[in-house]
Amino acid sequence: MGSLQLKSIRKAYGTHEVLKGIDLEVKDGEFVIFVGPSGCGKSTLLRSIAGLEDVTSGAVIINGKEETLTPPAKRGIAMVFQSYALYPHLTVKDNMGLGLKQAGTARDEIEKRVTRASSMLSLEQYLARRPSELSGGQRQRVAIGRAIVREPELFLFDEPLSNLDAALRVQTRLEIARLHRSLKATMIYVTHDQVEAMTLADKIVVLNAGAIEQIGSPMQLYNRPANVFVAGFIGSPQMNFIPGDRVGDGQAKTVGIRPEHLTLSRDSGTWKAKTVHVEHLGADTIVYLESEQCGLITARLFGEHKYEPDEIVYATPDGTHIHRFDANDKAIR
Numbered sequence: 001m002g003s004l005q006l007k008s009i010r011k012a013y014g015t016h017e018v019l020k021g022i023d024l025e026v027k028d029g030e031f032v033i034f035v036g037p038s039g040c041g042k043s044t045l046l047r048s049i050a051g052l053e054d055v056t057s058g059a060v061i062i063n064g065k066e067e068t069l070t071p072p073a074k075r076g077i078a079m080v081f082q083s084y085a086l087y088p089h090l091t092v093k094d095n096m097g098l099g100l101k102q103a104g105t106a107r108d109e110i111e112k113r114v115t116r117a118s119s120m121l122s123l124e125q126y127l128a129r130r131p132s133e134l135s136g137g138q139r140q141r142v143a144i145g146r147a148i149v150r151e152p153e154l155f156l157f158d159e160p161l162s163n164l165d166a167a168l169r170v171q172t173r174l175e176i177a178r179l180h181r182s183l184k185a186t187m188i189y190v191t192h193d194q195v196e197a198m199t200l201a202d203k204i205v206v207l208n209a210g211a212i213e214q215i216g217s218p219m220q221l222y223n224r225p226a227n228v229f230v231a232g233f234i235g236s237p238q239m240n241f242i243p244g245d246r247v248g249d250g251q252a253k254t255v256g257i258r259p260e261h262l263t264l265s266r267d268s269g270t271w272k273a274k275t276v277h278v279e280h281l282g283a284d285t286i287v288y289l290e291s292e293q294c295g296l297i298t299a300r301l302f303g304e305h306k307y308e309p310d311e312i313v314y315a316t317p318d319g320t321h322i323h324r325f326d327a328n329d330k331a332i333r
């Protein structure tokens, strides 16, 4: 009750093709995240699933039934946006129940669903307040509550945490994860934040310029990126890319090594380098290096390390975590 299939979805605005043939399967109960740079088509794809955009061609299949031309209200989908879009003059309770009321749901059923959703979201004590009397995080929880009470088969979220400050983002992220576990509903969630994608998703869909670059679990994308784009997009700080010929690899155009898979030594190692800048993050130390052989590279060391700028050090890659890419930027397996 909440599966989705997309078949060759294309969407163009005039001559500008924004979605270039998207094929995707989402299983019932899955948490799927669309991630990709700004403008790559994430919102357009989500809105196409919701029926808020007409696709140029292709099919949207919900629970095995083609719904490509079904109006949004009849798709059994609820969508949560970045801006909360709450009615300022209505209380939290009425905001949450409004959609049901408009759909003619009985009053005691609305009461029951709003009570249940507000307890799931710890909103019980705010039910009589108006949106202006709530924090940003609380408002976004009301917007999520408004989606929950409709008991949709499919939840769509478009960057729901982008307007929240860092601490609230983490807290609300945990709430959304918990909600997914307790509702067991299918969720499709758009973000440009790869930490959100890594922490929430069963399955991540990496989009770039209207096409899917790779689909996989967070660890599949991290450990086995299919191409240079995915390798560079997933992981922070970004993977180091080094021309293969610089490191004696005649087959690979590019060799990739993540910052956390480099070790540093003052005495000896594979690549001689000079430290350019050091960031002390407490749990980690990020060391930016300039190497004659490899160019600029970044090392991420666990814990505190007392490197200073302009020191000569040696970086050594962990040979079990080398990524190799061919002339088309595809991973060499």
Ligand SMILES: Nc1ncnc2c1ncn2[C@@H]1O[C@H](COP(=O)(O)OP(=O)(O)O)[C@@H](O)[C@H]1O
Pocket: 013, 018, 036, 037, 038, 039, 040, 041, 042, 043, 044, 045
């Ligand atoms: N209504 C529209 N008319 C014309 N172009 C649009 C419209 N909506 C989005 N676009 C274009 O489609 C591309 C994808 O947009 P969008 O799906 O919002 O990207 P994302 O959500 O990944 O940032 C962008 O180049 C954007 O300018």
Ligand SMILES: [Mg+2]
Pocket: 042, 043, 044
């Ligand atoms: Mg968007």
